[in-house]
Amino acid sequence: MGRIHLKSSQEIEIIRANGRLAAQTLLMLEKAVTPGITTLALDRMAEQFIRDHQALPSFKGYHGFPSSVCCSVNEQVVHGIPNAKKLQEGDIITLDVGVYKNGYHGDSAITVAVGNITTEAQQLMKVTKEALYLGIQQAQSGERLGDIGYAIESFVKKYGYGVVREYTGHGVGRELHEAPHVLHYGKANTGIRLKVGMVFTIEPMITMGSHEIQVKKDGWTAVTKDKSLCAQFEHTITITPNGPDILTLP
Template sequence: MTQNDQAVSDSGRRSPEPPIHGPEGFEGMRKAGRLTAEALDVLMEATAPGVTTEYLDNLAYTFAMDHGAYPASLLYRGYPKSICTSINHVVCHGIPNDKPLREGDIVNLDICLIVDGWHGDSSRMAYVGEVPRKAQRLCEITHECLMRGIAAIKPGGSTTDIGRAIQAYAEAERCSVVRDFCGHGLGRTYHDAPTILHYAEPSYDVVFKPGQFFTVEPMINLGRPAVKVLSDGWTAVTRDRSLSAQFEHTVGVTETGVEIFTFSPKGLHQPVNPAA
C-alpha cells in the first residue's frame, strides 16, 4: 500500500477510524491468516533455481481454489496476478512472469487470501539456492525489523512505536527504511485504517485499541531508501539498484498485547541457505 492510498478505499469503504472487531473477527482472521501462511509454506518450498514466478503464481491460485479461498490481489485495481514476486532490487509489487529464477536471487513472496470474507495478508523472503552473505544478512535484518515492530504493539501504544522500533534497528545495521509504502488495516476490507508507517513520524499517530487488525510489512534496503515505480504501474524498485527485502504479518491488537495471525505452521518464517 502506498502512502497515497491512505485516504483511498476499496470501493469507498475505507473507515475514517480503525474498525474494532470482536471474537468473531479474531476467529475469522485466525482462519484466513493460517491458510495464507500455509500457502506461503507451499510457495517457499517450491522456490528454486529454474522455477518461474509465473509457476509460483499458478501454484498460489490453485492452492486458493482448492481451499475455498480467493487471492485478494487478483484483478485488484487491475493487478493481473494472484501474488507479488519481488526479486533482488525490486522493493514490492513485482509481477510474476515466465523468467526463471536464478541461483543467488532473493525473492519476496506476497499473498493475501480471502477466506469467508476475511483477509489474511503476509509475505516472506525466499532464497533461490545459495545466496550471497550480504543478501542473507539483509533478509535477517528485515525479519528482525518486522518482529521488533510487532513487539512494540500494545493497547494504549501507537503506530509511531512500530516505526520507531523498525527504523532504529534498521539504521543501526546500516540499512534504510522505505518511506513510499506502508502497512494497512484489514479485515473484511483489503485496505483499511490504520496506516502503519515503518519509520518514526510523530505527525501521524494512531492509538492502539483491542480489536484493531492491520499489517506490519517493513521494506528494508541495503542502500538508500528511494524507490521508483516502473512503467507497468506496479513494480517498485530501488533507485540505486541496491537489494531490498520485506517480511509481513497480519496482526490483531488484544487486551494484553498483540496476536500474529500469519505464523507459518511449518516454522518457515525465515529462509534457510542450503549451503549453511
C-alpha cells in the same frame, strides 16, 4: 482509508483462518523456490492452493493487478508481477499473498533465498525479519502507532539499511486495505493510541542502500533507485489486552 474498525472476536477468528491459509501458501511456495523456476509457475501454484481451500486470492484483479502473488525479485521492492523469467541462483524473492474467504482478508509476505545467496543478502533478510518482530512487540494496547515504525527504523539504521517510505502496513478486514496506515519509520510516542480489536499488517521493506524507489512502466513494480537489494516480511496482527497476537502463522 477512513475510520478504524475494531474487530469482534468472531471477526478476528475468520481473519486468523485466512491468515493461516496465507501462511501455508507461503510455506508451500518457499519449498518450491529453486533456481530455474519461474514466478509465473509459483503464481499458478499459489492460486490453485488457495482455491483448493475454497478461498480466493485477494490480489487477483485488485485495482487491476493481474496475479495472485506479488513476486518481487532482488531490487524489486513490491508488486512484482509474475512472469516467465526463471529465478537464478543467488536471487532473493519476496512473496506476498492475500487470501479472501467468508467476507474477510488475510495478508502475509516472506523473502526467500533462491539457492545459495551472499552473506550480505542473508544478513538483509535476517535483519528485516528481526525488525518485523521488534515492530510487533511494540503493538501494545495503549501505546502509540509511531512506536512501531520507530522500533523498526532505529534497528535497521544500525546496519546502514534504508526503510521504504511509500508503502506502509495497513488495517485488514472486510477490505484488503483499511485504516490505519502503519509506517515503518518515524518518531516514538506519536500517532494514534492502539486499541484492543485493531487488526493491521506490519510489513517493513528494507533496502541494502538508499530508501528511494521508483515505479516501473507497468505501473505496479516498484524498484530501488540505486538497484540495491530489498527484503520484506509481513504479518497481520491484532491488538489484545495481553499484547499483540499474530494472525498469519501456519
